[in-house]
Amino acid sequence: MRGILASVLEKTVTTVHAQAKAVAEAFAEATGQELVTKSDLKEAVADLKLDILRGLAVAQLALAGLILAAIKFIR
Numbered sequence: 001m002r003g004i005l006a007s008v009l010e011k012t013v014t015t016v017h018a019q020a021k022a023v024a025e026a027f028a029e030a031t032g033q034e035l036v037t038k039s040d041l042k043e044a045v046a047d048l049k050l051d052i053l054r055g056l057a058v059a060q061l062a063l064a065g066l067i068l069a070a071i072k073f074i075r
């Protein structure tokens with residue numbers, strides 16, 4: 001009995017995998033884009049966070065320079 005169940009499950013998994021692959025390929029062909037994975041999204045979010053932090057650091061430095069220049073101008 002286990003052999004039959006294992007065989008049916010294996011065929012089902014293989015079929016589902018093949019269907020998922022076919023859907024992804026059809027999507028890519030229809031839209032010219034590929035589907036992304038969770039790890040792709042996590043990597044993109046990490047890159048965006050780093051870009052935001054860099055931008056904030058530059059803005060803080062610019063603001064500090066502006067404040068110092070204003071103080072020097074007032075004195």
